[in-house]
Amino acid sequence: MRRLIPLIEILFFSALGGCVSTPSTHQPQALLQPLPHTPTTEGIYHKVEKGQTLWGISKLYSIELDTLAKINHIRDVRDIEIGQLLFIPRYAKKDPNQKCLSEEFIWPLKGKVVSSFGQKNESVLNKGIDIHPTSTEICASRSGQVVFYAPNFRRFGMTIILDHKDGFFTVYSGLDEALVKLGDNVSRGTKIANMRHSSTAQNNSLLHFEIRKETVPLNPYFFLSD
Incomplete structure (x- = not known):
């Protein structure tokens, strides 16, 4: 536990801000149709399907x-819609062996986002999103290993961090009850914690959720489908 603290201090300094069903497994379509704007290079067009995210399409x-x-x-990225055409430059080749949706992130909690990535809360920049829960179950957004747990991590409260073994980490903060321990391996969608539900979005009833690539915080909306 002690040796993990420096890693967490690098990964997790952010402002405080449900489990969803598995997305469709249909392969995306590439359509030779004009885009709303004129691309500056040759390529193809990808039609966004239900459950797809920009990140999943980029991997594909x-x-x-x-x-x-x-x-x-x-x-x-919240403007991406089903049926929207995305331009894919010619140098990007579709990987037929890539399972686009199998490694997608899912929402860790059912609720309403009350503070978005990059938004300032009390002059502190939010490096994730804050969700006011409509349920009490917190799920693993993606399969991984518990590399950090603290019942009261500084001002963030109870915190769990998962390592997804490909450079990505997810952070869950503001929890009330942890259901996993350090070193546990969990599958996507596994219940890892509980938190209380209140009728108002007070700071003590918000889930703070982050997605990081190594030490860099990324906008979760790039990775989460509606």
Whole structure:
């Protein structure tokens, strides 16, 4: 436990901000149709299907997430809709062996997002999202191992961090009861904690959730489908 503290101090300094069903397993379609904007290079078009995320699509075509977002002028990933066409540059090749949806992140909790990534709370930048729960069950957003647990981690309260073994980590903070222990391996969708539900979105009834690539906090909306 003690040797993990430096790692967590690097990974987790952020402002405080349900389990969903497994997305569709249909493979995406590539359509040769014009985009709303004129691309600057040759390529194909991908039609967004139910349950797909920008991150999953980027993995399918082996293209960097940021590159895919920039090419398609995506600033707010919540604007991605089923049926939307995304331009895939010619140099990005679809991997037929890539299981696009098997490694997708899922929402850890049913509830309403009350503070988004990049939003300032009391002059502190939010490096995740804060969710006011409508249920009490917290689930693993993706399969991984519990590499950190603290019943009262500084001002963040009870905290669990999962290592997904590919450079990604997820952080769950503001919990009331942990159902896992350090070193446990959990599958996506496994119940890992409980938290109380209140009718108002007070700080003591919010789940703070982060997705990080190594030490870099990323916007969870890139990874979570509606």
